[in-house]
Amino acid sequence: MKLIHVVGARPNFMKVAPIIEAFDEYDRQPGRCVPVEQLLVHTGQHYDRAMSELFFEELGMPKPDINLNVGSGPHGQQTGRIMEAFEPVLLREQPDLVLVVGDVNSTLACALDAKKLNIPVAHVEAGLRSGDRSMPEEINRLATDAVADLLFTTDAIADACLHREGVDPSRIFRVGNVMIDSLLKHRDKALQRPTLEELGLVHEASRQAYALVTLHRPGNVDDPQVLRGIVEALMEIARDMHVVFPLHPRSRARFAELKVLDALEAAGIRLLEPMGYLDFVNLTANARLVLTDSGGIQEETTILGVPCLTLRPNTERPVTVNQGTNRLIGNDKQAILGAYKDLLEGSESKTGIPSLWDGRSARRIVDALVDWYAGQHTAELK
Ligand code: UD1
Numbered sequence: 001m002k003l004i005h006v007v008g009a010r011p012n013f014m015k016v017a018p019i020i021e022a023f024d025e026y027d028r029q030p031g032r033c034v035p036v037e038q039l040l041v042h043t044g045q046h047y048d049r050a051m052s053e054l055f056f057e058e059l060g061m062p063k064p065d066i067n068l069n070v071g072s073g074p075h076g077q078q079t080g081r082i083m084e085a086f087e088p089v090l091l092r093e094q095p096d097l098v099l100v101v102g103d104v105n106s107t108l109a110c111a112l113d114a115k116k117l118n119i120p121v122a123h124v125e126a127g128l129r130s131g132d133r134s135m136p137e138e139i140n141r142l143a144t145d146a147v148a149d150l151l152f153t154t155d156a157i158a159d160a161c162l163h164r165e166g167v168d169p170s171r172i173f174r175v176g177n178v179m180i181d182s183l184l185k186h187r188d189k190a191l192q193r194p195t196l197e198e199l200g201l202v203h204e205a206s207r208q209a210y211a212l213v214t215l216h217r218p219g220n221v222d223d224p225q226v227l228r229g230i231v232e233a234l235m236e237i238a239r240d241m242h243v244v245f246p247l248h249p250r251s252r253a254r255f256a257e258l259k260v261l262d263a264l265e266a267a268g269i270r271l272l273e274p275m276g277y278l279d280f281v282n283l284t285a286n287a288r289l290v291l292t293d294s295g296g297i298q299e300e301t302t303i304l305g306v307p308c309l310t311l312r313p314n315t316e317r318p319v320t321v322n323q324g325t326n327r328l329i330g331n332d333k334q335a336i337l338g339a340y341k342d343l344l345e346g347s348e349s350k351t352g353i354p355s356l357w358d359g360r361s362a363r364r365i366v367d368a369l370v371d372w373y374a375g376q377h378t379a380e381l382k
Contacts, residue, residue: 001373002037004095007064008045008082008106011179011296013055014277015101015124016040018181018362020061026366033381034370041089043082043106044069048249050274058277059182075105075136082109090117096373100144101125101178103137103295103316108144115147124178124365126151127158128295128316135219137295141316150372152365155319155354175364176356179296180303183281184359190281199270199283201242210242212287213269220293220311220331221254229333230311231260234291235267237340241288246272246280289343291336298326305351309339323352
C-alpha cells in the first residue's frame, strides 16, 4: 500500500507523526500482510523554522520526501497553489491513498487534487463542525469530508455530524484523537524541560500562577475594536498574575500594525516568539489557565486538566466543553473578565477524558486502513 501523508501547517505535524510511526511499526511486523510504503509531502503552508522544522525534530518525524514550498497568500491563491503543485506529485507517484489531517488549506487542496484523479482520500479528524461558515477552517472541514472516502473521527458527536450529512456509516471509523497520541507520548519529556526556569516563571509563590494566551484567528486579531477589548482584558488579568503570550506571526504583524505591542509589554505581558512543541506542552501543563482561540489547544488542555477559556462564540470540538475543561466565552472584554473571575473563584472544572483519547488512535487508523486495502486487493495479497 503506497500512501502519501500531507502536512502543511503547524497543527498538522503532531497529528501525522504518530500515524507515520504506527505504519512503520506495522510494516516491521514479521507477519504483516500488506507491505507499506509511506511518502511525506509538506506543502510549505508554514515555513518558518519555529512554525515547521522544529516540530519535525521534536516529534522525531522523518524529513518530508517532497516540499511544495507554496508559502503564504490569500486563501484562494494559497489553496490554488497547493493544488497546482500537488497534482504532478500524484501523477508521478500514483499512491493507493492520500491521507490528510485537520482543517487547514493544505488539507482541502490535497484532498481535492486526489479525488479529481480518482485516488482515495482518508481524512483524519473528520466530522468536526462549529456550524460557523465564516471561518475558513469550517469550509475546509465540510468540503474535505464531502469528498473523503474514509473518515476517521475523534468522538461520537463527530460521527453524528457525518450521519446528518448523509455519509455512509461504513466509511466512518471512530478512532479517537491522534493529536492526543502525540501529547501522551511526549508529555513526560516536555515536563522535564526547563521551560519555566528559562522564562523566569518559577518563584516559590508564583509557580503555576500564570495565564497562557494564544490568539491568531482573523475574528479576534483583525478587527481593531475586538482586539482592543481583548487586549484590555489581558492587561487587567496581568495585574493579578503573569501572562505569557507566544505570538503567531500573523498576530505579531497585526499587533504591530494596530500598535498594541507596546501596551501589552508595558502591562508586563510576556510576548514570546512561537514556541516549539515540547516547551509549549510544558507551558500549557503548568498554567493556571489558558486563554485561546486555537482548536487543538482546547483538546490538549482537556487532557492536561488545565482550565481553558476559548475566545470564540462556537467550537467544532464540543466534547471539550461537555466533558473537558473548556469554556466558550467569546471575545468581549467583560465576558473574558467575568469568566476569568468565575474560574478563579469557582470550584474545579470538569476533568473528563473523552473515550478513545488514549494514545492508541494512530494504531486504530493503521488497522482500519490495512483492512480496507486488504479488502480491495484480496487476490494479489494471497
Ligand atoms: C493556519 C490555519 C489555521 C491554524 C493555523 C495554526 C488555514 C485556513 N488556517 O492559519 O487553521 O489554526 O494555521 O498556526 O489553513 N506566516 C509566517 N510564517 C509561517 C507561516 C505563516 O510568517 O511559517 C504568516 C504569514 O504572514 C501568513 C500568516 O502568517 O500570511 C498566516 O499564515 P497562514 O498559513 O495563511 O494561516 P494561519 O493564520 O497560520
